[in-house]
Amino acid sequence: MGEVTIGPLSAIPPGEGRSFVADGEKIAVFCTRGGKVFAVQAECPHRGGPLADGLLGGTTLICPLHGWKFDLTTGNPLMGECAIKTFPARVDETGQIVVDI
Amino acid sequence: MKKQNLVVIGNGMAGARTVEEILARGGAHQFDITMFGDEPTGNYNRILLSGVLNGSYQEEEIYLNPLSWYVENKIFLHAGKRASGLLRRAKVVFGEDGRPEPYDKLIIATGSRPYIPPMEGTTMPDGSYKPGVFVFRSLDDCREIAEYAKGKKSAAVIGGGLLGLEAARGLQNFGLQVSVVHLAGHLMQVQLDRAAGNILKADIEMLGLKVLLEKNSTAILGRDQVLGLRFADGSTLETDMVVISAGIKPNWEIAAGAGLTTERGIVVDDQMRCIDDRDIYAVGECAQHRGQTYGLVAPLWEQAKVLADHITGKNPQAAYHGSKVATKLKVMGVEVASMGIVEPEYPEDEVVQFSEPKRGTYKKLIIREGRLVGGILLGDISKAAYLMQAFDRNTPLPEERLQLLFDIGDPPKQVTFEEMNLDTQICNCNGVSKGALIACVESGKRSPKAVMDATRAGMGCGSCKTMVREIVEWACGGNTEEDPSVHYYVPGVPLTKPELIRAIREYNLKSVSAVFDYLAGGKEDAASKPGLASLLKTLWHAEYEDEPDARFINERVHANIQKDGTFSVVPQIPGGITSSAQLRRIADVVDKYHVPLVKLTGGQRIDLLGLKKDDLPKVWRDLDMPSGYAYGKSYRTCKSCVGTEFCRFGVGDSIGLAMKIEHQFQGFDSPHKMKLATAGCPRNCSEAMVKDLGAVAVEGGKWEIYIGGAAGSSVRKGDILTVVNSHEDVLKYMGRFIQYYRENAKYLERTHGFVERLGISKIRAVVVEDSEGIAERLDREIAESKAGYKDPWKDMVRSATPNQFSTLLPVIS
Numbered sequence: 001m002g003e004v005t006i007g008p009l010s011a012i013p014p015g016e017g018r019s020f021v022a023d024g025e026k027i028a029v030f031c032t033r034g035g036k037v038f039a040v041q042a043e044c045p046h047r048g049g050p051l052a053d054g055l056l057g058g059t060t061l062i063c064p065l066h067g068w069k070f071d072l073t074t075g076n077p078l079m080g081e082c083a084i085k086t087f088p089a090r091v092d093e094t095g096q097i098v099v100d101i
Numbered sequence: 102m103k104k105q106n107l108v109v110i111g112n113g114m115a116g117a118r119t120v121e122e123i124l125a126r127g128g129a130h131q132f133d134i135t136m137f138g139d140e141p142t143g144n145y146n147r148i149l150l151s152g153v154l155n156g157s158y159q160e161e162e163i164y165l166n167p168l169s170w171y172v173e174n175k176i177f178l179h180a181g182k183r184a185s186g187l188l189r190r191a192k193v194v195f196g197e198d199g200r201p202e203p204y205d206k207l208i209i210a211t212g213s214r215p216y217i218p219p220m221e222g223t224t225m226p227d228g229s230y231k232p233g234v235f236v237f238r239s240l241d242d243c244r245e246i247a248e249y250a251k252g253k254k255s256a257a258v259i260g261g262g263l264l265g266l267e268a269a270r271g272l273q274n275f276g277l278q279v280s281v282v283h284l285a286g287h288l289m290q291v292q293l294d295r296a297a298g299n300i301l302k303a304d305i306e307m308l309g310l311k312v313l314l315e316k317n318s319t320a321i322l323g324r325d326q327v328l329g330l331r332f333a334d335g336s337t338l339e340t341d342m343v344v345i346s347a348g349i350k351p352n353w354e355i356a357a358g359a360g361l362t363t364e365r366g367i368v369v370d371d372q373m374r375c376i377d378d379r380d381i382y383a384v385g386e387c388a389q390h391r392g393q394t395y396g397l398v399a400p401l402w403e404q405a406k407v408l409a410d411h412i413t414g415k416n417p418q419a420a421y422h423g424s425k426v427a428t429k430l431k432v433m434g435v436e437v438a439s440m441g442i443v444e445p446e447y448p449e450d451e452v453v454q455f456s457e458p459k460r461g462t463y464k465k466l467i468i469r470e471g472r473l474v475g476g477i478l479l480g481d482i483s484k485a486a487y488l489m490q491a492f493d494r495n496t497p498l499p500e501e502r503l504q505l506l507f508d509i510g511d512p513p514k515q516v517t518f519e520e521m522n523l524d525t526q527i528c529n530c531n532g533v534s535k536g537a538l539i540a541c542v543e544s545g546k547r548s549p550k551a552v553m554d555a556t557r558a559g560m561g562c563g564s565c566k567t568m569v570r571e572i573v574e575w576a577c578g579g580n581t582e583e584d585p586s587v588h589y590y591v592p593g594v595p596l597t598k599p600e601l602i603r604a605i606r607e608y609n610l611k612s613v614s615a616v617f618d619y620l621a622g623g624k625e626d627a628a629s630k631p632g633l634a635s636l637l638k639t640l641w642h643a644e645y646e647d648e649p650d651a652r653f654i655n656e657r658v659h660a661n662i663q664k665d666g667t668f669s670v671v672p673q674i675p676g677g678i679t680s681s682a683q684l685r686r687i688a689d690v691v692d693k694y695h696v697p698l699v700k701l702t703g704g705q706r707i708d709l710l711g712l713k714k715d716d717l718p719k720v721w722r723d724l725d726m727p728s729g730y731a732y733g734k735s736y737r738t739c740k741s742c743v744g745t746e747f748c749r750f751g752v753g754d755s756i757g758l759a760m761k762i763e764h765q766f767q768g769f770d771s772p773h774k775m776k777l778a779t780a781g782c783p784r785n786c787s788e789a790m791v792k793d794l795g796a797v798a799v800e801g802g803k804w805e806i807y808i809g810g811a812a813g814s815s816v817r818k819g820d821i822l823t824v825v826n827s828h829e830d831v832l833k834y835m836g837r838f839i840q841y842y843r844e845n846a847k848y849l850e851r852t853h854g855f856v857e858r859l860g861i862s863k864i865r866a867v868v869v870e871d872s873e874g875i876a877e878r879l880d881r882e883i884a885e886s887k888a889g890y891k892d893p894w895k896d897m898v899r900s901a902t903p904n905q906f907s908t909l910l911p912v913i914s
Contacts, residue, residue: 015650022912050666053654057627064654
């Protein structure tokens with residue numbers, strides 16, 4: 001699909017995530033308190049939990065349903081067995097979040 | 102590789118054992134070993150000295166290593182030569198003849214010497230002991246005592262500890278009338294309490310010994326030889342000889358002279374190395390580890406192993422963590438086992454005791470948080486092996502305390518971890534088997550927390566945590582590593598709860614991000630956020646600066662997340678009392694938002710399940726009811742029975758009280774959820790006795806307040822905190838307990854765990870009797886929390902963050 005402009009950085013409060021759908025692809029986008037943005041698959045590989053509703057600390061994400069943990073930078077699991085898909089994400093000069101899907 | 106010089110100062114039990122351990126690890130290829138021993142012999146078992154004195158052993162029977170052993174193992178022993186000096190800069194030890202012995206590594210194992218209490222007349226003008234005065238420490242002492250005792254009539258032993266009693270028994274065999282003179286109020290006060298000491302005293306008096314207690318010896322009488330003793334109270338005792346056995350003093354002088362840190366002993370780290378010199382170790386009675394010195398052999402064996410592992414490089418991570426002191430011995434034919442403390446130290450310590458002085462049997466156990474922390478067995482020590490193991494490994498004790506003291510019929514069919522099948526499911530929430538836990542330990546996880554993190558065992562309802570911990574400890578063979586974070590309030594901030602509260606107040610930290618910035622070096626930890634948010638809200642009330650990202654999603658959107666990512670909504674229905682108008686409104690909401698499931702809850706409320714996040718604010722607006730907080734780590738609800746309203750048995754207004762409770766504590770954050778109930782009579786229909794807090798009306802206008810009940814993953818009847826006369830007093834004491842719990846419980850610790858951990862008597866003392874003088878402050882905090890309450894549903898509708906209630910945002914591409 002290539003690079004997609006998701007919306008303004010202000011759409012996501014610091015330390016939280018929101019789910020987006022772009023052309024049928026559901027992604028969860030996070031904005032850390034450190035000001036970085038990350039995009040990953042929207043649903044937890046364990047039982048489909050909404051990752052955007054998870055708890056975020058640094059770049060560690062905890063799924064709200066059963067506490068599976070992932071590292072947003074790599075998608076690797078910190079607790080649990082499956083990794084999650086990650087997408088390169090950045091904030092452009094106009095303050096828009098851009099994700100390469 | 103060139104061998105290093107290893108010099109060992111001391112050829113006693115510690116020095117020789119350490120060398121044996123080093124040799125067992127191939128140390129002969131790494132080191133040329135030289136030992137200094139101030140006795141001319143090989144090394145012997147000092148514990149059996151009293152056996153030599155009383156004639157049950159010959160001298161040669163107590164040798165551990167004869168001189169030939171040193172030759173065979175190419176150890177150069179300076180037999181009968183004391184080491185007189187240590188020069189660290191030059192790395193040499195000097196013998197008393199002035200000859201230097203260079204070392205690369207040095208082990209100090211100088212042991213200890215008898216402590217001589219200050220008394221007049223102990224020594225002659227030339228400094229030697231007065232004829233008839235002896236200490237009891239070496240084979241030479243044994244020989245001299247035996248020689249002097251010939252033809253004498255009486256002897257006194259100063260010191261009624263273990264060694265003193267053994268010496269007394271030995272002296273008796275020479276046909277002497279022996280008196281034991283003891284400073285303390287009972288014998289063997291390190292190992293026994295007063296009751297056990299008194300039974301032992303009666304036992305040994307039967308053997309013909311005299312026991313004098315609370316006698317402070319101030320002078321040894323006689324000009325040229327011992328004639329008697331004088332005591333501080335002015336009384337005297339005639340005696341022909343005196344054996345001093347009043348404790349030991351570590352020999353640290355050679356270390357202190359070389360500038361090594363010494364306190365009560367030579368201070369060492371967990372590798373038994375002196376803290377100021379990485380090439381010098383100390384081991385045995387002369388060493389002080391974590392503030393402790395030891396005078397028993399078991400700790401010494403453990404130290405020797407660690408030292409050998411480390412010095413040979415066999416295991417550079419080897420660490421000594423201190424020893425739990427337990428002994429089993431026979432004093433004058435009386436069997437004694439003793440472990441840990443001899444008296445309870447905290448009001449909540451549990452004491453289990455059996456005493457039958459006539460038969461000389463006494464048993465006492467001190468239990469803290471279900472674990473054995475001390476024990477005395479006298480006369481009958483048949484349970485000693487089991488108890489000493491439980492003490493050493495800190496394993497939980499069976500609920501039936503009686504079987505700790507006696508073998509009663511068939512033991513319960515409790516399967517040991519050894520016998521348990523590998524596929525037995527331990528964690529029933531996350532389906533983790535015994536085999537999976539063992540595999541995880543074998544893969545290198547050595548702490549219960551690490552295993553829980555890796556397998557998710559114990560991370561569901563949490564009720565299996567104790568068993569998971571025990572299996573991990575068992576699988577590690579007792580060598581678990583403690584994760585320091587178990588003592589922290591939350592894993593991401595390295596402070597205990599009291600330390601954390603102090604720091605938060607001191608730095609005026611009102612938001613979770615501020616806590617991470619000030620107290621965790623700016624490093625955020627996701628799992629720690631909700632616990633911090635809860636604590637900050639408890640401490641700052643309305644002043645708390647809320648950051649939604651610090652909250653679990655439930656508390657961010659004030660609804661309970663379901664398995665499919667939808668939410669459930671439970672409006673507040675105080676006391677479970679509703680009305681037709683309210684029910685109509687709820688019914689309209691159900692229709693309008695196509696609520697898939699409507700269910701009556703266990704807390705006497707109505708649950709609307711399957712709502713989309715996007716609809717939540719609209720649902721709240723249409724319901725026009727406050728949040729019931731059915732989602733938070735907070736006060737949840739207060740059930741009630743009909744009480745005096747219609748019930749023919751009711752003796753107290755339980756509905757009215759439940760409604761007051763709801764309005765008093767609604768929205769209170771707490772370490773875990775709090776579910777309450779009120780019952781109008783002792784029939785307890787609303788199950789108030791198994792709630793976190795409950796109030797039960799009893800005849801006479803009184804209310805019993807229960808705390809620490811549970812009927813979830815754990816089941817526990819609450820403890821009665823106190824009995825009061827009015828609704829207002831129920832609110833007051835419940836509030837005090839809630840605030841005390843909020844300030845002192847670990848995050849995610851339910852009240853039942855908290856009450857069991859602290860003990861009801863401690864909590865009652867603080868909350869009811871105000872033993873710490875904090876009751877007024879607790880009341881004030883509760884009032885402030887109450888004043889800071891805002892219904893989150895109303896509040897949220899006004900102050901939502903961007904896209905807070907959006908399930909899925911579209912992207913315009």
